[in-house]
Amino acid sequence: MKPAPPALAREVNWLGKATAQADDQALARVVQMLDGLKDRGAADQVLDMARQRLRALRPARPLGFMRVLFLPLDGAIIASTRWRRGEAMIPRSALAPLAQLVQQRLGVEADQAMAGCEGRTTTDLGEVARLGALFWPAAAHALPAAAPAGWEETGLAAADYTAIAALCRPLWQQGELLWSAMAAGAEGPPEPLIRAALQAVAPAGPQPLSAALAALVARAANPGQVAMVAAQLDPQCRAAAQAALDRVLDEPLPQLDLLDLTAATSSASGLVARLEDLERCSLIHGERQRRLAGLRRAADEACRERFLAGLEAQVMQPAGQMMAAETVSDASVLAMESGARQLRGLEQVGRRLGGGNSYDKALATLTEALSRLAPMTGESAQDLRRMDLARLVEILCGPDAATRMLAAPG
Amino acid sequence: MQPDITAMLSRFAAGRYRPTTFLERGVAVPFTTPHLLGGRIRPGERRIPELVLANPAGTEGVYILPWSALPDFCPPSLHDRAIWSRINGLHLLTPRSVQTAARKVAAEGFAGRDAAAAARVAGGSAEQQRVLLHYHLLLELVRQGEPASSGLPPPERDTPANVERRARKVLEGLRQDNSLPPSAAVDALEEISSAFEGTGLRGNPTGAALPLLCLEVATVIQQVMAWGDAGTPEQRQCSRLLVQAAEVTLRCARVALANAQAQLEDIWGLVHRWRVEPDSVLVLVERGEWLLDGWRQICALWRSSPAEGRLGAALEMAALVPVIPAEVGAWCGFDASGEMDATRGGLRNWRRTVKPHQDWATGRVMERNEHLRAIAA
Numbered sequence: 001m002k003p004a005p006p007a008l009a010r011e012v013n014w015l016g017k018a019t020a021q022a023d024d025q026a027l028a029r030v031v032q033m034l035d036g037l038k039d040r041g042a043a044d045q046v047l048d049m050a051r052q053r054l055r056a057l058r059p060a061r062p063l064g065f066m067r068v069l070f071l072p073l074d075g076a077i078i079a080s081t082r083w084r085r086g087e088a089m090i091p092r093s094a095l096a097p098l099a100q101l102v103q104q105r106l107g108v109e110a111d112q113a114m115a116g117c118e119g120r121t122t123t124d125l126g127e128v129a130r131l132g133a134l135f136w137p138a139a140a141h142a143l144p145a146a147a148p149a150g151w152e153e154t155g156l157a158a159a160d161y162t163a164i165a166a167l168c169r170p171l172w173q174q175g176e177l178l179w180s181a182m183a184a185g186a187e188g189p190p191e192p193l194i195r196a197a198l199q200a201v202a203p204a205g206p207q208p209l210s211a212a213l214a215a216l217v218a219r220a221a222n223p224g225q226v227a228m229v230a231a232q233l234d235p236q237c238r239a240a241a242q243a244a245l246d247r248v249l250d251e252p253l254p255q256l257d258l259l260d261l262t263a264a265t266s267s268a269s270g271l272v273a274r275l276e277d278l279e280r281c282s283l284i285h286g287e288r289q290r291r292l293a294g295l296r297r298a299a300d301e302a303c304r305e306r307f308l309a310g311l312e313a314q315v316m317q318p319a320g321q322m323m324a325a326e327t328v329s330d331a332s333v334l335a336m337e338s339g340a341r342q343l344r345g346l347e348q349v350g351r352r353l354g355g356g357n358s359y360d361k362a363l364a365t366l367t368e369a370l371s372r373l374a375p376m377t378g379e380s381a382q383d384l385r386r387m388d389l390a391r392l393v394e395i396l397c398g399p400d401a402a403t404r405m406l407a408a409p410g
Numbered sequence: 411m412q413p414d415i416t417a418m419l420s421r422f423a424a425g426r427y428r429p430t431t432f433l434e435r436g437v438a439v440p441f442t443t444p445h446l447l448g449g450r451i452r453p454g455e456r457r458i459p460e461l462v463l464a465n466p467a468g469t470e471g472v473y474i475l476p477w478s479a480l481p482d483f484c485p486p487s488l489h490d491r492a493i494w495s496r497i498n499g500l501h502l503l504t505p506r507s508v509q510t511a512a513r514k515v516a517a518e519g520f521a522g523r524d525a526a527a528a529a530r531v532a533g534g535s536a537e538q539q540r541v542l543l544h545y546h547l548l549l550e551l552v553r554q555g556e557p558a559s560s561g562l563p564p565p566e567r568d569t570p571a572n573v574e575r576r577a578r579k580v581l582e583g584l585r586q587d588n589s590l591p592p593s594a595a596v597d598a599l600e601e602i603s604s605a606f607e608g609t610g611l612r613g614n615p616t617g618a619a620l621p622l623l624c625l626e627v628a629t630v631i632q633q634v635m636a637w638g639d640a641g642t643p644e645q646r647q648c649s650r651l652l653v654q655a656a657e658v659t660l661r662c663a664r665v666a667l668a669n670a671q672a673q674l675e676d677i678w679g680l681v682h683r684w685r686v687e688p689d690s691v692l693v694l695v696e697r698g699e700w701l702l703d704g705w706r707q708i709c710a711l712w713r714s715s716p717a718e719g720r721l722g723a724a725l726e727m728a729a730l731v732p733v734i735p736a737e738v739g740a741w742c743g744f745d746a747s748g749e750m751d752a753t754r755g756g757l758r759n760w761r762r763t764v765k766p767h768q769d770w771a772t773g774r775v776m777e778r779n780e781h782l783r784a785i786a787a
Contacts, residue, residue, distance in 0.1 A: 330523040330524070330527065333523050334522070334523060334524065337522065341774070341777060345774075385519065387518065387519040388519070388523075390488060391488065391519070391522065394487065394488050398485065399485050399486060399487050399488050400485065402488050403488060406488070
């Protein structure tokens with residue numbers, strides 16, 4: 001990719017780091033702001049460092065021609081800095097020129113599609129399917145054989161254009177089938193959808209099949225099943241399936257520590273489902289099995305860390321502050337209870353990864369700590385009351401522990 | 411691992427459930443534990459209370475188990491433990507006595523601060539309605555007992571102190587040699603105000619709870635019908651059955667409320683009957699409470715459900731629709747019990763209670779049920 005001027009590169013780098021560390025709301029605002037820009041230019045790189053979190057948060061993004069065009073390839077798109085020649089992936093810097101090219105060549109069709117995008121977001125999966133069906137196949141035919149003028153602006157060689165276009169064409173050609181399976185990712189996707197999509201792309205060769213697999217596994221709740229279906233299609237597809245699994249195993253874990261509790265729980269829940277699916281996948285053995293076990297351990301630790309940090313931030317700290325406060329509002333108690341419920345959800349997910357004893361120990365410690373506070377609570381509606389603490393214990397540890405706390409003297 | 415509730419409950423299966431009286435049907439208890447939602451309490455043999463639970467599978471029939479056995483088959487929430495022990499000590503089991511006990515539990519914060527605030531407001535509002543009704547009874551007494559030629563302003567334009575004075579004068583005037591002294595009649599009026607607090611007067615000038623609940627049920631079923639009509643054929647069928655069930659209940663409730671309110675048309679006569687045979691008065695007053703018992707929670711389920719959760723709410727509502735006992739047929743003028751039985755039979759296909767192995771401990775269902783306590787305080 002063509003290097004940016006040093007000052008701009010430094011600024012983009014700094015902004016990217018700050019964005020990656022920002023809280024969920026701030027990150028959502030940055031994304032919204034960048035999505036509102038007509039020409040994002042280098043600003044797009046700001047999000048590169050936060051892609052991992054964006055994958056976990058999946059904020060609703062406004063639909064536009066370029067986004068709909070490349071949604072069936074989502075998952076096969078990587079940061080230009082990580083792109084390697086010969087890899088069945090598409091560098092992000094190629095997206096804008098390719099979209100521009102297709103848009104110019106499609107003319108009226110593209111205009112109609114753009115009008116249809118108005119007010120829609122990436123959460124409108126059916127609308128993406130409807131709009132995509134209007135121009136994905138046409139887009140496949142619209143790409144010229146040779147690199148268009150100005151391609152060098154992407155920082156890529158002219159020969160790279162040929163390889164990238166060769167990946168895009170079959171995926172757009174089969175965009176409808178591919179997107180049907182991707183849109184049903186949360187449900188697996190169901191095997192018939194996976195099979196239909198991969199069978200349609202497979203004749204185009206191993207590279208497009210790899211890209212299709214990358215797109216499918218990125219959204220799949222059951223990536224192992226996707227790989228299994230691919231491996232069963234044809235002996236030649238087995239290698240692509242294993243490569244797809246390698247990418248899944250290489251994927252960094254969601255940064256639970258940077259996500260709020262709701263997003264962390266949802267992300268951890270998705271991760272657990274994916275790991276459990278991978279453990280059922282017969283393509284994973286030997287070294288891959290060891291890597292998978294390592295992932296599970298890391299996920300377990302990340303979950304426990306997030307849980308412990310959450311207990312401190314959502315329960316212990318606010319409870320301590322409310323004990324010291326002159327007045328305690330109903331809203332602040334409700335917020336603390338809501339945090340406790342989210343933690344309970346995270347704990348339920350975390351226990352599926354192991355570490356049950358750690359959760360038991362943490363909850364016992366919490367109960368003890370809250371029980372120590374109980375005798376110092378007040379009686380009026382403006383105080384933090386023993387009942388408020390008992391309810392926290394009930395939410396996190398169950399009604400028996402809460403009953404014991406209420407019955408304790410003091 | 412959670413025990414299999416259905417297997418444990420099978421020992422208490424009561425087969426076909428056809429209560430002939432309201433008392434046999436039991437009083438709805440606003441539990442928050444998902445497995446207990448829709449549970450009722452009723453006096454069993456030798457007045458030992460029993461818990462009546464709908465079949466968790468959603469099929470016809472109920473489980474009847476000793477009230478004391480409640481904590482043995484599922485871990486009740488803190489709120490439900492408190493309700494369980496408070497209600498156990500009630501001398502009289504009526505919808506009102508259970509509601510009062512449940513409100514006290516909620517007001518202490520067992521179901522959270524929202525439910526506590528709602529319970530306090532509801533308790534205060536009931537007291538306000540009682541005071542207001544008492545005043546209206548005094549006005550009515552003056553209207554009924556003062557001669558038209560008294561030359562005094564209409565009582566509703568007079569000051570409360572004057573109204574009370576005029577009412578006492580009326581009571582003195584109505585007293586015959588051995589009949590009720592005015593002070594006792596005033597006490598009786600206070601008691602009558604308490605008894606009629608829920609039913610109120612015709613036209614509901616005091617904002618009494620039961621006529622308002624009738625309006626609430628009517629509003630909710632309109633929404634349910636609109637939702638069903640705009641949905642799939644299955645949704646339409648489910649919503650129609652829910653609407654039918656509500657309409658049968660409302661028809662009976664309107665008769666019950668009208669009969670109860672009609673007693674207030676002759677205040678002096680009512681005061682006398684109250685002193686001599688209060689049960690004959692109460693039986694008419696309580697019919698409305700019994701009929702509508704459980705519908706507050708059904709409406710709250712609908713009110714608390716987001717647009718995308720309407721189907722789930724309708725399924726839970728279907729599971730909570732109360733039986734109408736046979737005794738209602740004797741006074742409401744049609745076979746309400748039979749009609750409701752037929753409707754409930756149709757609703758069987760849509761009933762959904764707690765799913766097996768559902769982990770209620772994650773708190774989401776509990777949170778929703780506590781929210782119901784805040785809506786239906």
